[in-house]
Amino acid sequence: MSGPAVRFDAVGLKLGGVEILRDVNLSVAGGAIHCLIGPNGGGKTSLVRCLLGQMPHTGNIEVDWGENRTIGYVPQFLDFDKALPVTVSDFMAMVCQKRRPAFLGLNKSNRRLSDAALDRVGLNGKRKSKLGSLSGGERQRVLFAQALIPSPALLVLDEPMTSMDEVGAAVFVNIIRELAADGV
Structure with missing residues (x-):
């Protein structure tokens, strides 16, 4: 593929x-x-x-x-009010669910997709953390996780490693290599 x-x-x-x-x-x-x-x-x-x-x-x-006509996109940064009480799980719900309001949380199938994507980027333990409390690199990894959820055929990344530490950068590079090997 x-x-x-x-x-x-x-x-x-x-x-x-x-x-x-x-x-x-x-x-x-x-x-x-x-x-x-x-x-x-x-x-x-x-x-x-x-x-x-x-x-x-x-x-x-x-x-x-x-x-597959799906694009995953990771912007340079996420511009939002860090004081908003939005958790990582809430953010993933906003991305995953088209018809169900995000405040109701993720349904079971979308929860599995979200957990798998967060686990893949090394952040499953941060699901209940407020998005505004994460470091810049962790927020980039959350954005990367949301871009992986639709199983994109094309992944577009705009300075995706901004603010990432060594661990985050290594996770990112490994996932990119895996995706490229799969033809994405």
């Missing part, structure tokens, strides 16, 4: 009259690890957001999907 290939053809982006991206042409093979490297403010996150459909752009972005 191999994840989808992605092709950027003459992609451009302007924000407030400022040209952020111009004539980006790029082909990304499926089932492999690829990295965008560039200076701060160089448009990497903007290109990712174009791929995710979050930014209006010119040109064309094509994704050669197979049967």
